[in-house]
Amino acid sequence: MKKVRIALMGLGNVGKGVWMILNSNKKEIMKRSGYEVEVAKILVRDKNKPRDVEVPGEIITTNFNDILEDDSIKIVVEVMGGLEPAREYMLKCMDRKKHIVTANKMLLATGGDELFEKADSMGVMFNYEASVAGGIPIINGIDESLTANKIEELYGIVNGTTNYILTKMQLDGLNFDIALKQAQDKGYAEADPTSDIEGFDAQYKLAILSSLAFGTKINVNNVYREGITKIKSVDMKYAKKFNLVIKLLAIAKESDGELELKVHPTMIPKEHPLANVYDSFNAIFIKGNAVGDLMFYGRGAGSLPTGSAVVSDIIAILRSNVDIENDNPVVKNNLWHRKIKNIEESQSKFYIRATVLDQPGVLAEITTVLGRHNVSLRSVIQRGSKNSECEVMIVLVTHKTMEADINAAIKEITNLKCVDKIENIIRIEDFK
């Protein structure tokens, strides 16, 4: 049996998962890769930090050079996270002809180009399955299995924390704050939950997925982003009335070479496969022009699921060219030029919830404004509960409308005397 020496940079949640899988599934990995994998070094910040995995002390190091300068180490696994020094370390390792596996979504979404180019120029492999949706093999799915397709649309539930919160709000009737607290107690949400609940995490992942799916460079700042903090229990209830459920979706659509890229809370039909993705599970739904509708569902985070993706990336390197010097068999995914649409050019149906004065003619005033901006209505619920003596809630659902039009209309409606407040606006996606 051939042997290969690898190194881990990082021994946090994901690093521990990788270590455990390499040990517990050693036999399977040997059969499938043809190699016995030896972890030669693990880079950590603090040698003495107590850890709940047993790792031989002699392979733990705090010195990156122990990995960089050891030419017997062929593959380096970056699971330390963050931008620096992860970026610098990976670039240096590639310069030394080491293949790289990473789980670092933030770095890939913001500075991935440099890493891909370095890997290409050095002829090393650079695998990142674990960077999006944990154990779900969506990177490999797009990059290897859907190659026959023009991908037309991609919809992802790619953040487990927000999906857990929305599930609790939908099924258990919790309000946002309590659902968030539960997510924190369960360890799904961090003490500072901003990255999850404001959609940053999903934004990174959509940038990575859509770069790959549409073969283009995506600047993460071109991905429209809106979090779930504005979602109220009452919106959940209205959604249910319309046979819809609310999910935080990462959406990418291609038409005529132009891309729409957006992350926002979305009402979707309750029969859609994505609507039945509960708790902290992730799923990515894809429409390809050959394959039709396809969905991948699974654990989007966690030590072992994410470790599963990392270790499969290691095996992929072992199966191809770990021993081949100066040669990169991976075909470069030549880039297309794609214009990325401004959110204003995007089209959706909209759910609008407002508090208005309880007097005749209010709906007529609002619909007149909407009509002037080419917004037509599909349904109206006016018998909302009274907020106070003289105010009521109304809910409007529009037909498909340009964002620019809805924004202009809303601005005008907000200024109507009969309207107290636009409480919430949520996009509706019917996948048609």
Add this chain to the structure above:
Amino acid sequence: MKKVRIALMGLGNVGKGVWMILNSNKKEIMKRSGYEVEVAKILVRDKNKPRDVEVPGEIITTNFNDILEDDSIKIVVEVMGGLEPAREYMLKCMDRKKHIVTANKMLLATGGDELFEKADSMGVMFNYEASVAGGIPIINGIDESLTANKIEELYGIVNGTTNYILTKMQLDGLNFDIALKQAQDKGYAEADPTSDIEGFDAQYKLAILSSLAFGTKINVNNVYREGITKIKSVDMKYAKKFNLVIKLLAIAKESDGELELKVHPTMIPKEHPLANVYDSFNAIFIKGNAVGDLMFYGRGAGSLPTGSAVVSDIIAILRSNVDIENDNPVVKNNLWHRKIKNIEESQSKFYIRATVLDQPGVLAEITTVLGRHNVSLRSVIQRGSKNSECEVMIVLVTHKTMEADINAAIKEITNLKCVDKIENIIRIEDFK
């Protein structure tokens, strides 16, 4: 741009899909594979048969030797189906160092070993993503993406026809015959639907999937098989009462090196992701010891979805070794020895529906027999509708029980004077 010449054997439903994708997605395929793919020959039985695709007459041939003897043809796509001459043609092509892509589940499930061995010995690639679940990349998923895992359980809805029929029975209340007729009118079921409704198609697919998932040789005859023809509307109604739905599942479980392999109608909890797979869609649900729960969902049949899988297999060959002679970089998946359990050793919960005499003491008699065979009951519904003056229907749901025990008990119960008929027995899977 490099060019590669390929040949198709067969221009039926799948062959047409392959041809259309190669043409409509030509640019994408060039970017992703680095090759311009030229279809040099298409083997058909009848040159003059009218076809609804436009193919240049000069590439159509009825002579297999036009493909075999043309050394400029590097890849041969077998989409003719059936055992012979497909088997003979593929073996001969491999002998001439041609890489093979096939969609032939029957041949793979019954005589796959010979083909894999020939491919290994000749150093050619042999890809078969399209043989199971059409466009869903489940072969690549298991073979490339889940390599870090010990796969513990696999549950598949792998036959679209039966899933369509069961969906119509469940949601529209149709009986089996009418649902089957609808499936035939829609083109989902063949004039002779035996292979689908009796579970043969699913049996082939499970043999292929589990060979790969568990790294072993599976004789298709060792896969237990039961079709859906016995499912009645009344069973659908009782399932609903228990919050269950009925699906035809292909099930594989591994424990202590032993495999359970079975295809049968199964009652599953209505919240389970597989329960929400409707119409002719397929899905494969996998439990891996690292990745946890994972599901792939999509179109299991059809010209373009299956063509998508075939073309991605072609691209995989182009990306690796189409130009490399005498060398096979694919690591052989060394085989494990696995004992395949007899269905009698398998454990399930059971739903049992029976017609019994409307007299006191019947349930006591039945439960006494069950108890003697170690079968304990979870629930009983005795207020079933009367079939006649003196008979009623009862439904029993057991706790987890050995098949051998339930079979022995049922044999005895059938002989009880108070029991007219055991109407149906359906296994229940709660994924625990």
